[in-house]
Amino acid sequence: MSFSNLTRRGLIKTSAAAGAGLALPTYLSAASHAGFTNAPQGDTVTLGFNVPQSGPYADEGADELRAFELAVEHLNGGGDGGMLNTFSSKALEGNGILGKKVQYVTGDTQTKSDAARASAQSMIQKDGAVMISGGSSSGVAVAVQGLCQEAGVIFMAGLTHSNDTTGKDKKANGFRHFFNAYMSAAALAPVLKNLYGDDRKVYSLTADYTWGWTQQESIQAATEAMGWETINDVRTPLAATDFSSYIAPVLNSGADVLVLNHYGGNMVNSLTNAVQFGLRDKQVNGKNFEIVVPLYSELMARGAGKNIAGIVGSQNWDWKLEDQLGSRYTGTNAFVQSFGTKYGFPPSQAAQTCYAQTLLYADAVARAGSFNPCAVVEALEGFEFDGLGNGPTLYRAGDHQCFKDVVVVKGKENPENEYDLVEIVEATPAEKVTYDVDHPMFAGGELGNCNPGA
C-alpha cells in the first residue's frame, strides 16, 4: 500500500470533492418526494411478503407464499379472479392497484425477530415495498409491525394469533385479519364444557413467547370461568423439537386434560410425543384423559397424522366452510377452487388470511385513491365487508382487529383423504367472541398516529 504521493494540495482537493459530493444530496433529494415512504413510481407497485421459510413454522410460511402469489395474480387480472368475484367491495378491477401492476418481493423471517426485521428493512429500503405482509409467529409479527410503524409503511399481519398483536403492541400502521387467542378461548369453552364436563383438571404446555403466553392466559380464564382448574403450566422453548421430557411429568400430575399451546412443528412434535406416552388411553380421576390444542390448522393435522383424531381446536377458517355451513361463508369455494387449480390441494387457514389481507389492502388503496399509509388506514378503519370466506366481518377502528365467526373443529376419526382431516363442530358467531377495546387482556398499548414516513 503506497500513499507516498499524498500531498497537502492533493488532500485539500480530495476533501473538497468529497465535501461537495456529500452536500449535493441535500438539495437534490427534495425533487422526488411524494409525502410518504416508497410512493410507487412508474406503472408498478411493490409489495413485500415476509414469511418463515425455515424453522418450526416453515410449512405455514410456504402456504402463505402460495396464497400471496395467487392474490397478486388475481389483482393483476390473471387466473379466475378467486375471491375478487365474491368480495362485497367492488373497487378492484383486476388491473393491478390503481392501475399499477402489482409486483412482489419475498423474504425469510427464519421465525426470528431479528432476521424478520432485517428482511423487512431490505424490502422497504432496497425494494421500495409500500406494504409488508406475512409472518407466522406473533413474536415476528409484533417486531415487524413495530418496524413498519417507524418506517411509515402498512403492515398487514398474516398468521398471528397473540392477543398482543392488536393488544398491548398494536400500532396504527398494522392490521390483523386473523383471529386471536381470546376469541379461540371464548369459542372453545362452551364446546369443551359440552364434551368433557365442567369438572376437569388442566395441565398445559405453552410455547414461550407472546402468543403462547396470551393463549394460555385466555384459555385459563375461559376454562376456569366454567369450573375447570389449572394445576400447572409449563413453558417450552420455541426451538424445542422433542417434548418427551415435558410430557412425562403430566402422567403423574393428577391432571385429566392436557392443553397444548403449540403451533406448527412444535405442535406436531408435542402431540405425537403425548400420544406415544399413551396419554389418550389413560383414565384419570375416573375420566378419559383428553388433549386440547386451542389453535391448529390442516397443515398441522397433516403433520400429526392419526394422532389428531378427536382433538378439539379452533380455526380462523376452513376450506369446507361454505359446503357444510352454507352461503354465509361465500368466497370460500371460489378461493378453494382457484387455489386448488393452481397448486393441486386445498389452502390452509394461513393461506386464506394472507390472501384476504392482500385483497383488503389493495381494496383499501383503491377506495382511498392513494397509496398513502394514512389514507389506507382511514379506509380500513371501521370497514365492514363480506365475501372473503369468513362471513360478514368488521375491521374495528379501535384496535385494527377483524371481528368474524370462529370455527371450532375436531380431528376426524376416519379421514377420507389427506386433506380432509378435520370436521367442523360449529361456527361460533362473531358477537360471542367480541370484546371491548380496553379489555384487560388487551390493555396497555396505544395505536398512536398513522405514520406516512418520509
Add this chain to the structure above:
Amino acid sequence: MLGLNKKDLGVLLLVALLALAAPILLNPFPADSGMAQFNAGYPDLMQRFVIFGIFAIGYNILFGLTGYLSFGHAAFLGVGSYSAVWMMKLLSMNVIPAIVLSVIVAGLFSVVIGYVSLRRSGIYFSILTLAFAQMSFNLAYSVLTPITNGETGLQISLSDPRVLDGANAPSYPNLFGAQMNSAATLELGSWSFTFSVGYYLCAFLMLVAFYISIRIFRSPFGLMLRAVKSNQQRMNYTGLNTKPYTLAAFVISGMYAGLAGGLLASMDPLAGAERMQWTASGEVVLMTILGGAGTLLGPVLGAGFIKYFENIFSKINDNVLHGWFSFMPDGLEDFIVTIIHPFVGKGWHLTLGLLFMLVVIFLPGGLVEGGQRIGRMFRRKKSDPNTPDGETTPAE
C-alpha cells in the same frame, strides 16, 4: 500522523474512504436493471456491514492476537443490545447514553466471564465461553423474561417513561435530534444512492474502533498479546504473569462487542435473545477467519462478506431466477433453475459454507491473503526488470 506509521495511516485512510463512499460503491447497478438485486447500498445493510465490522475487529483483538478462541462473544453483543434498548426506554431516545451504557455493561460482563474462563486455555477456554453464552441466552429466554421480554424481543413503546426527553422529543433513536433513519437520496440518472444518518454514525464509530485496534496492534501491549499466542508457557517461565494481559484483551473485545450491540439497537430499537445464540457467536469466528485472523483489515472484510450473503443471496427466489434465465428455452431454463435453486434463497448457508471451505483450504490467511497474493503477482511483474530479487513485503 495520529501516531501511526505511513503504511497504517494508508490503511486507515483507505478504510475511511471506503466507509465514506460506501453508499455509492455498494450500489454499482442502476435501480431498474436486473442486476439491482446485487446492490447492497441500502442503509440497513450498510449499517450491518460496519456494525458487524466493529464486532469482528474487537473479536480479532482477542482471537487474532492472543489466539484465545472465544465461542461466546455473542453474549456481549446481546447484553449491549439489551442495555441500549433499556436506556432508550427509560432515559432518552438519544443514542449517546444508550451506546455508552452498552459498552460499559458489556465491559463489566466480560470482566466476570473473562475472569472465570481465562483460568483455562485452548479448547477448555472455548467451551467455558460457549457455556456462559448459552447460559445467558437461555436466561434471557426464560427467567429473565421481565427484563428481556423473552422470545418476543425487547421493544420500545410510546408509553415508556424516557425521563430526559421532553414532550416533543423524536420517538425514534436520534443523535441530538437527527433521527437515525433519516436519509437523503441522490438520484443520478437511473442510479439512486441513499445517505443515511445512522450509517454515517456507525461508520464514524467503526473508524474510531479501527484506529484503536491499529494502535493496540502496534503497541507493546499488542506485542505482549502476540507473545501469549506464540508461547504462553515460555512467558510464564520467564516470570511474566500473562493473565492481566489476556483479561485486558478479553474485556476490550467484549466492549467492542457491546458497542456493536448498542449500535444495532440504536439503528433498530429491538433486542432479541437470538442475538446471543451460539450461532451468532460462531458467525463472528467465521467472519474473522474468512477475512484473515490477526490482520487489521480482515475482520471487516469477513463481516461484510457474510452479511452480504445473508441479505442478498437469501432474497433470490425462484421467481428471480426464472427472470434471469427467461431467454433460454423452457426445458433448459427449468433445468438451470433447479440446479441453482439449492444455492440461493434459503440455501444461502450452503453457498457460504462452500466458499468458506475454499477460503480455508486455498487461502489459510483469509481474504486478506488473497488480496496480498494478487497484489504480489502484479508487483513482481513490474519490479522484475529492475530488482531481480523482487520487492520484499514489509513484515506485519
